[in-house]
Amino acid sequence: MIAIETKKLTKKFKDKVAVNEIDLKIKHGELFALLGVNGAGKTTTIKMLSGLILPTSGEIIIENMNMKKEVFKIKEILNVSPQETAIAPNLTVKENLEFMAGVYQIKDKEKKINELVKEFKLEDVLNKRAKTLSGGWQRRVSIAISLINNPKILFLDEPTLGLDVIARKELWKVINSLKGRITIILTTHYMEEAESLSDRIGIMANGSIVEVGTAKELIKKTKAKNFEDAFVSIATGGEL
Amino acid sequence: MRMINFAKRNFKELIRDPLSLIFEIVLPLFLLFIFQQFDIPAENYKLENFTPSIILFGFSFITLFTATLIAKDRTSSFLIRLGTSPMKSSDYILGYILSLLPIVLIQNILFFLTAIMMGLEFSISIIPTILVSMIISIFFISLGILIGSLVSEKGTGGLGSIVVQLVCFTSGMYFPKEVIGGVFEVICKALPFEACLNIIQGTLHNDFSNLTLIHIIVFLIYFIAVILFSIIVFKKRMISDNK
Numbered sequence: 001m002i003a004i005e006t007k008k009l010t011k012k013f014k015d016k017v018a019v020n021e022i023d024l025k026i027k028h029g030e031l032f033a034l035l036g037v038n039g040a041g042k043t044t045t046i047k048m049l050s051g052l053i054l055p056t057s058g059e060i061i062i063e064n065m066n067m068k069k070e071v072f073k074i075k076e077i078l079n080v081s082p083q084e085t086a087i088a089p090n091l092t093v094k095e096n097l098e099f100m101a102g103v104y105q106i107k108d109k110e111k112k113i114n115e116l117v118k119e120f121k122l123e124d125v126l127n128k129r130a131k132t133l134s135g136g137w138q139r140r141v142s143i144a145i146s147l148i149n150n151p152k153i154l155f156l157d158e159p160t161l162g163l164d165v166i167a168r169k170e171l172w173k174v175i176n177s178l179k180g181r182i183t184i185i186l187t188t189h190y191m192e193e194a195e196s197l198s199d200r201i202g203i204m205a206n207g208s209i210v211e212v213g214t215a216k217e218l219i220k221k222t223k224a225k226n227f228e229d230a231f232v233s234i235a236t237g238g239e240l
Numbered sequence: 241m242r243m244i245n246f247a248k249r250n251f252k253e254l255i256r257d258p259l260s261l262i263f264e265i266v267l268p269l270f271l272l273f274i275f276q277q278f279d280i281p282a283e284n285y286k287l288e289n290f291t292p293s294i295i296l297f298g299f300s301f302i303t304l305f306t307a308t309l310i311a312k313d314r315t316s317s318f319l320i321r322l323g324t325s326p327m328k329s330s331d332y333i334l335g336y337i338l339s340l341l342p343i344v345l346i347q348n349i350l351f352f353l354t355a356i357m358m359g360l361e362f363s364i365s366i367i368p369t370i371l372v373s374m375i376i377s378i379f380f381i382s383l384g385i386l387i388g389s390l391v392s393e394k395g396t397g398g399l400g401s402i403v404v405q406l407v408c409f410t411s412g413m414y415f416p417k418e419v420i421g422g423v424f425e426v427i428c429k430a431l432p433f434e435a436c437l438n439i440i441q442g443t444l445h446n447d448f449s450n451l452t453l454i455h456i457i458v459f460l461i462y463f464i465a466v467i468l469f470s471i472i473v474f475k476k477r478m479i480s481d482n483k
Contacts (some may be wrong), residue, residue: 050324051323051324052320052323052324072326072328075324075325075326076326078319078324079324079325080320080324081321082317082320082321084316084317085316085317085318086316086317086318086320086321087318088249088252088318089252089253089316090252090253090256090257091252091253094251095252098247099245099248099249100325102242102245102246102248103242103245103246103322103325103326103327104325104326105242129256145321146321155324189414
């Protein structure tokens with residue numbers, strides 16, 4: 001069963017081709033990591049897949065719906081945790097959850113909020129204003145908020161960027177617990193994060209997906225010692 | 241209703257910012273109080289004229305803090321998250337406008353209560369004055385949406401301060417434009433702030449003899465243009481910020 005499919009997905013900004021004819025298939029419940037050096041086209045791809053920007057050409061099919069024709073229906077079933085923590089700073093954690101429940105018009109919002117509070121262990125920070133929380137907690141709240149509408153598809157853009165090792169491991173635990181239930185597309189610069197969390201990894205370079213496979217497959221293919229070396233070899237076309 | 245939900249969030253963000261409350265409510269109240277202590281022998285400073293001026297002065301800070309809220313939302317990725325939600329452009333624009341109207345109402349009530357305590361004669365025309373000023377406030381809120389969509393959070397301080405200064409000096413709240421005359425008088429006529437003040441004062445006094453057809457035309461042009469531009473620029477920035 002395919003959750004996300006792209007056909008020759010392309011995005012141009014004036015003369016610059018940011019994403020070049022990507023063909024991709026991501027299965028239901030899969031955690032797919034999108035890796036690449038800065039400017040490879042990861043964020044632009046995620047923005048197109050989440051309906052934030054329109055492709056220049058090509059098609060996006062999400063859960064059998066075409067992005068061009070049914071963008072608002074698709075937006076009901078996906079959610080995003082952006083790279084920078086995107087929460088309302090002067091609202092408490094509970095108010096942030098209530099606000100996003102209102103955005104998605106969740107019917108039994110109290111029940112859903114209680115579920116998320118329990119799952120993300122937010123009891124102690126529930127009545128604290130978001131801006132007073134540490135970076136790790138803000139990121140945890142940001143991911144909890146992104147699950148408010150029971151998304152079928154979840155985009156996690158650099159979810160552990162700038163976090164200390166303990167906060168990062170805690171978030172990995174949370175992300176691991178979501179695997180299988182939700183189709184997750186993860187972007188990260190941390191190789192060990194991609195290797196540890198993902199079912200499959202797609203490596204982007206110059207706007208194209210140059211290789212897709214499991215971490216083991218990619219190591220084997222490049223005859224590298226570890227995944228980081230495999231990534232460097234693929235991303236640079238074997239130059240390094 | 242998504243727009244009401246968004247308006248509630250914006251309202252909470254604004255009233256929990258102490259600076260916003262100080263400039264939107266406390267500072268105008270202080271000015272209203274302090275200028276009455278000097279017994280200045282000029283028509284502008286009589287309570288029935290100066291209270292509408294203070295309402296307009298408060299609106300200039302509504303522009304400033306609306307702009308800051310929007311610029312902050314844009315830079316904090318908050319609007320990126322909302323951009324992937326089923327919210328539509330109308331939900332955003334009306335959500336911002338609706339969140340500010342209760343603050344405008346609170347401003348008006350507090351300004352009139354203070355003015356009455358200081359000697360302004362209570363009149364039934366205060367009610368239509370509040371309603372008219374709320375309509376005028378939509379222009380100032382839209383101006384804030386426009387500024388917040390155009391510049392960064394740092395830039396909103398500068399542009400917002402220009403709006404505050406323009407309101408102070410070109411509306412006629414401190415002195416009539418004829419005192420300086422010449423080009424300054426032309427600028428005052430070309431900007432909408434004098435028209436705004438004359439409309440509010442006219443409604444309070446139930447006397448529109450100071451309101452000319454030019455005032456009404458200038459105000460309507462700015463009112464419609466700023467609302468339209470704010471919608472267009474906000475929608476464009478929502479897309480370009482996400483590139």
